Amino acid sequence: MATTITITGAGGQIGYALLFRIAAGDMLGPDEKVRLRLLEIPQGLGAAEGAALELQDGAFDLLEHVEVTDDAATGFDGCDIALLVGARPRGPGMERADLLAANAGIFGPQGRAIAENANPGVRVTVVGNPANTNALIAAASADGVPAERFTALTRLDENRARAQLSVALGAPITGIRRVPIWGNHSATQFPDVTHATVDGRPVLDALAERFDDVQGWLDQTFIPRVAKRGAEIIEVRGSSSVASAANATIEHTRDWVRGTDDWTSAGVVSHGEYGVPEGLVSSFPVRAVDGEWRIVEGLELSDWARSRIDASVAELACEREAVRALGVL
Ligand code: NAX
Numbered sequence: 001m002a003t004t005i006t007i008t009g010a011g012g013q014i015g016y017a018l019l020f021r022i023a024a025g026d027m028l029g030p031d032e033k034v035r036l037r038l039l040e041i042p043q044g045l046g047a048a049e050g051a052a053l054e055l056q057d058g059a060f061d062l063l064e065h066v067e068v069t070d071d072a073a074t075g076f077d078g079c080d081i082a083l084l085v086g087a088r089p090r091g092p093g094m095e096r097a098d099l100l101a102a103n104a105g106i107f108g109p110q111g112r113a114i115a116e117n118a119n120p121g122v123r124v125t126v127v128g129n130p131a132n133t134n135a136l137i138a139a140a141s142a143d144g145v146p147a148e149r150f151t152a153l154t155r156l157d158e159n160r161a162r163a164q165l166s167v168a169l170g171a172p173i174t175g176i177r178r179v180p181i182w183g184n185h186s187a188t189q190f191p192d193v194t195h196a197t198v199d200g201r202p203v204l205d206a207l208a209e210r211f212d213d214v215q216g217w218l219d220q221t222f223i224p225r226v227a228k229r230g231a232e233i234i235e236v237r238g239s240s241s242v243a244s245a246a247n248a249t250i251e252h253t254r255d256w257v258r259g260t261d262d263w264t265s266a267g268v269v270s271h272g273e274y275g276v277p278e279g280l281v282s283s284f285p286v287r288a289v290d291g292e293w294r295i296v297e298g299l300e301l302s303d304w305a306r307s308r309i310d311a312s313v314a315e316l317a318c319e320r321e322a323v324r325a326l327g328v329l
Pocket of ligand 1: 088153
């Protein structure tokens, strides 16, 4: 049996970077056949149809079927994995409440369509921004589907954080582990090096050998660089992150299905862990075990870490309030 994967916004940039890697087996492995559903809005159908033609020309052994549609019920029919990439970007003069409202108009109906049409056990990875709150809206709209099935992508932030540490320490990326992202996928996120290791030794010890003022480097260089990396890419490249975002989406979803051997980061629904209000979709350190994300519990948090996490979680709570005020939740 093949796995059915629905990609919304499949005619966009990240969609284009995702499709061919999924068809090549990068997400579910070399033995798993895939069926792709490309869900777009009417304006995006041409680009998605073009991508579907190219998928055909890729002659991928694992690709059983591709369908392009602008109908959500068709798009999510029999779906096992949904990658919700399509979202409404912030337009000129758009306030945050307008952005949340526009996206609630996308993710609410998509959550309902998932509940009505997807397979039991569906896994949803929300990439489209504001990813955490979009995941919350979709989960709240998906009657009968456990909220744990809806996640938000923060793996790109984690990869960015590990990459910055790799550069700063002159150490290969493979040896840098346990750098969780806490909170929102936004400028308030907290990339946490407290428990991180480089080749098995504490990153904080390695940083202390390189920098006189590690705390200053974390506050003034590392955290802002990671949190604002998206803006840096736009400035240098002239366009937002695409291939790195697609790569993180694939890694997040692959790990969720196939399991992790260590911590990673994902936006998952809070049950009150670490004082994060219940129901918010916040990024935490997680492991994937038996096909489910589990929050790594019992970590000690310094006052500094606590205040950083609280600030980002407060932003998530504000977003939830704004969505509630719209009558969406
Ligand atoms: P593009 O504008 O290239 O593509 C978006 C596509 O979504 C378009 O083809 C559009 O027609 C489609 N779309 C819009 N509304 C839709 C709907 N209701 N149903 C189906 N499709 C719909 O953007 P792209 O560069 O691909 O980025 C997609 C999203 O990813 C954006 O919201 C972006 O902010 C977000 N990102 C999230 C990241 C993360 O780490 N969570 C990082 C990268 C990226 O910034």
